[in-house]
Amino acid sequence: MEDTTTLSVTKPIRCIVKLGGAAITCKNDLEKINEENVEIVSSQLREAMITGSSSRKVLGMDWSKRPGKSGISCDADDFEDQNLDSSSFVVVHGAGSFGHFQASKSGVHKGGLNKPLVKAGFVATRISVTTLNLEIVRALAREGIPSIGMSPFSCGWTTSERNMASADLSMVAQAINSGFVPVLHGDAVLDDLQGCTILSGDVIIRHLAAYLKPEYVVFLTDVLGVYDRPPSEPNAVLLREIAVSEDGSWSVVKPTLEDMKKQVETTVAAHDTTGGMATKISEAALIAKLGIDVYIVKRHRRHVSQNVRKMLLLGPPWPNRIP
Amino acid sequence: MEDTTTLSVTKPIRCIVKLGGAAITCKNDLEKINEENVEIVSSQLREAMITGSSSRKVLGMDWSKRPGKSGISCDADDFEDQNLDSSSFVVVHGAGSFGHFQASKSGVHKGGLNKPLVKAGFVATRISVTTLNLEIVRALAREGIPSIGMSPFSCGWTTSERNMASADLSMVAQAINSGFVPVLHGDAVLDDLQGCTILSGDVIIRHLAAYLKPEYVVFLTDVLGVYDRPPSEPNAVLLREIAVSEDGSWSVVKPTLEDMKKQVETTVAAHDTTGGMATKISEAALIAKLGIDVYIVKRHRRHVSQNVRKMLLLGPPWPNRIP
Numbered sequence: 001m002e003d004t005t006t007l008s009v010t011k012p013i014r015c016i017v018k019l020g021g022a023a024i025t026c027k028n029d030l031e032k033i034n035e036e037n038v039e040i041v042s043s044q045l046r047e048a049m050i051t052g053s054s055s056r057k058v059l060g061m062d063w064s065k066r067p068g069k070s071g072i073s074c075d076a077d078d079f080e081d082q083n084l085d086s087s088s089f090v091v092v093h094g095a096g097s098f099g100h101f102q103a104s105k106s107g108v109h110k111g112g113l114n115k116p117l118v119k120a121g122f123v124a125t126r127i128s129v130t131t132l133n134l135e136i137v138r139a140l141a142r143e144g145i146p147s148i149g150m151s152p153f154s155c156g157w158t159t160s161e162r163n164m165a166s167a168d169l170s171m172v173a174q175a176i177n178s179g180f181v182p183v184l185h186g187d188a189v190l191d192d193l194q195g196c197t198i199l200s201g202d203v204i205i206r207h208l209a210a211y212l213k214p215e216y217v218v219f220l221t222d223v224l225g226v227y228d229r230p231p232s233e234p235n236a237v238l239l240r241e242i243a244v245s246e247d248g249s250w251s252v253v254k255p256t257l258e259d260m261k262k263q264v265e266t267t268v269a270a271h272d273t274t275g276g277m278a279t280k281i282s283e284a285a286l287i288a289k290l291g292i293d294v295y296i297v298k299r300h301r302r303h304v305s306q307n308v309r310k311m312l313l314l315g316p317p318w319p320n321r322i323p
Numbered sequence: 324m325e326d327t328t329t330l331s332v333t334k335p336i337r338c339i340v341k342l343g344g345a346a347i348t349c350k351n352d353l354e355k356i357n358e359e360n361v362e363i364v365s366s367q368l369r370e371a372m373i374t375g376s377s378s379r380k381v382l383g384m385d386w387s388k389r390p391g392k393s394g395i396s397c398d399a400d401d402f403e404d405q406n407l408d409s410s411s412f413v414v415v416h417g418a419g420s421f422g423h424f425q426a427s428k429s430g431v432h433k434g435g436l437n438k439p440l441v442k443a444g445f446v447a448t449r450i451s452v453t454t455l456n457l458e459i460v461r462a463l464a465r466e467g468i469p470s471i472g473m474s475p476f477s478c479g480w481t482t483s484e485r486n487m488a489s490a491d492l493s494m495v496a497q498a499i500n501s502g503f504v505p506v507l508h509g510d511a512v513l514d515d516l517q518g519c520t521i522l523s524g525d526v527i528i529r530h531l532a533a534y535l536k537p538e539y540v541v542f543l544t545d546v547l548g549v550y551d552r553p554p555s556e557p558n559a560v561l562l563r564e565i566a567v568s569e570d571g572s573w574s575v576v577k578p579t580l581e582d583m584k585k586q587v588e589t590t591v592a593a594h595d596t597t598g599g600m601a602t603k604i605s606e607a608a609l610i611a612k613l614g615i616d617v618y619i620v621k622r623h624r625r626h627v628s629q630n631v632r633k634m635l636l637l638g639p640p641w642p643n644r645i646p
Contacts, residue, residue, distance in 0.1 A: 031388040059439070063425050063447035064454065065354040074428060074447070079440035102386050105397055113501055116382070117402035123469050123503070124386035124397070127461055130472060131387065134457060138450055146446050149453060154477035156494040171479040178436055178513055180446070190501055 010177045013214040014087040017045065018094070018205050020221040021186075024136065025096025031128060032097060038139045041220065046143040049086040049181070061141035086146065088176050090208055091183045093136050094201040099129040103188065103198050109162075111194025122196050125188040126153065133185045140183065148180040152187040152199055159199060160192040167207050176212075184208075202283035209287045216293040219284065333500045336537040337410040340368065341417070341528050343544040344509075347459065348419030354451065355420060361462045364543065369466040372409040372504070384464035409469065411499050413531055414506045416459050417524040422452040426511065426521050432485075434517025445519050448511040449476065456508045463506065471503040475510040475522055482522060483515040490530050499535075507531075525606035532610045539616040542607065567608040 019041060026032040046058070063074040103109055106121020113119050133149045140147035150172065157167045175182045186201040209217055229236050237255065284294045342364060349355040369381070386397040426432055429444020436442050456472045463470035473495065480490045498505045509524040532540055552559050560578065607617045 059443060061443040061446040062450055063428070063444075064451060074425075074443075076428060076440055079438075079443055102397075105386070105399060115402075117399055119469055119502060120382060120384040120397075120402055120467075121386075123384040123464050123471065126471060127385055127457070127464060128387060130457055130460075134450070134453055137453075141446050141450060144443075146442055148446065148449060148476070149474075150477045151472075151474070153471070154473045154494065156478070156491070156497075158497070168479070171477065174479075174481070174513055178518070179442060190497055195501070 009173045011088055013212045014089060016090045016205055016208050016214045016217045018092050018201060018219045021094030021096030023220050024093060027096050030097050033135055042139045042143040046145055049089050059144045062138045089181050092201045092205050093185050095129050095186045098132040099125045102128050108188050108196055109198040111191055111196050113195035122188050129185055129187055137183050146180045147183045148175050150182050150184050153189050158190045159197050162197045164207055165192050169211050206283050206286050209292050210290055217287050219296045332496045334411055336535045339413045339528055339531050339537045339540045341415050341542045344417030344419030346543050347416060350420050353420050356458055365462045365466040369468055372412050382467045385461045412504050415524045415528050416508050418452050418509045421455040422448045425451050431511050431519055432521040434514055434519055436518035445511050452508055452510055460506050469503045470506045471498050473505050473507050476512050481513045482520050485520045487530055488515050492534050529606050529609050532615050533613055540610050542619045567611045
């Protein structure tokens with residue numbers, strides 16, 4: 001049972017972008033942001049979101065004090081007569097090397113807030129993921145994207161036995177209506193039955209997609225899309241199209257796998273408390289079921305960036321379409 | 324007109340603590356936290372909140388990677404069989420040298436989100452105040468306080484012509500019921516009529532006090548209390564008791580000022596977008612009108628800390644009582 005308020009989004013949502021944890025952090029280096037990737041992604045998102053932004057000066061919105069400087073750099077005059085109209089985007093990011101360690105060390109995803117270790121882990125997890133969120137918001141703001149960090153916990157999102165119980169989207173809608181780009185993230189949340197759990201960025205995306213009805217959803221990952229087995233393994237095959245059936249189950253349409261009986265292998269890293277690739281594909285499939293196109297694309301090196309930019313600017317067609 | 328949901332706080336709220344911006348930051352040094360003060364205040368709050376905490380090891384809840392370390396320090400075993408029961412506190416902090424510059428430079432408090440400068444300033448202000456919030460949450464967590472950062476913007480708090488329009492406290496109440504200490508802060512918020520404004524920590528305190536009905540409210544400031552003029556001036560007189568009348572206006576009861584016609588002088592710093600001391604006293608008076616004792620106390624040097632600790636532990640009596 002879901003408790004959602006009536007939404008009134010005054011302009012259509014163009015796109016919900018998921019920045020995969022592995023794409024924005026150094027996944028094997030604890031609490032380390034992949035600065036280069038974040039900068040590239042932010043710049044691409046700016047070009048996609050803000051009309052005519054590629055031809056003019058970037059109007060940075062992170063006016064924090066820089067290390068070694070005494071003042072704050074903000075040239076107010078630059079903002080005069082500028083049109084900052086942006087298409088409506090929502091950004092959701094994963095945790096990567098932030099939060100997962102704290103959550104799995106304490107078992108936050110399994111609940112039990114009466115245990116001191118779980119309670120402490122809940123606090124530690126939220127500190128870690130909100131640290132990442134702040135850095136992503138700052139990176140987007142430096143590119144002139146009017147980004148607003150919004151934590152699912154603070155937004156009042158809760159679960160019931162790890163399924164979404166309450167997700168009030170009214171504040172997200174209000175932020176969009178006011179011309180901002182909400183930036184949400186995987187978070188530790190309260191759970192009606194087990195006390196607490198981890199709400200993954202992918203589950204958040206599905207709920208946003210269901211109620212905001214964007215034109216399309218993009219998952220930016222650290223690999224070229226979805227493979228039939230871990231992409232680090234030899235002979236891993238890139239899946240081009242996945243069909244989703246009514247009951248939410250999915251199967252590979254393109255390419256035709258040689259051995260049709262062979263299952264797609266999914267692995268879950270030991271420290272991943274959000275279910276790994278299987279959960280991610282299922283979530284993407286559930287979005288596709290809503291009639292919203294889903295694209296799983298790579299964001300890794302600078303030379304593929306033109307494709308990502310084109311896709312964000314123009315939308316379909318794009319190869320890794322689901323379904 | 325206020326829109327508040329029915330609250331069910333399962334245990335009574337002992338205290339709402341306001342950490343004044345001037346007490347936790349270096350007010351004249353841009354975006355600089357007063358590390359020493361924050362550490363002392365956090366330690367005192369731990370002793371006040373957590374039963375028997377003074378006699379045992381502090382179980383830190385900020386498991387972030389420390390600079391220069393490769394791993395995360397968290398000894399899970401330490402948490403076994405520990406009772407972390409804490410009295411119900413809520414912490415609200417001001418902005419001090421965070422946020423004010425960004426807000427006043429762009430005029431966020433005056434509204435007008437259609438102006439690019441205001442929109443950018445809104446983003447910049449939120450980045451600055453959430454940076455401070457994260458640091459305060461981490462400082463409290465390092466002392467073993469189960470602190471949870473909650474931004475008024477994300478909580479869905481909005482204003483109407485700068486007065487509180489909507490303040491859903493249900494998530495704050497749920498966090499308290501789950502044994503956490505919510506940490507809120509002055510924030511940039513949306514405004515029904517003027518587009519946006521700044522919601523000060525003091526206005527937040529009043530709303531929390533009205534609906535959570537704490538036993539008492541403490542304002543920790545950088546001066547010994549409320550003076551009849553800026554305390555930096557010679558002959559400034561410390562006011563011991565302020566009476567609040569039905570209409571919310573206030574007057575000094577103790578000491579008897581020599582010249583009764585003399586008004587209490589209040590000043591507003593050029594970069595203070597939240598109204599200065601006059602607003603602060605009015606907000607405290609409005610809390611007192613609810614029948615809740617208000618204490619304005621100093622937190623500055625280590626040698627006065629015993630008094631603050633005693634007050635937090637034992638509550639009244641305390642000298643600077645309003646009314």
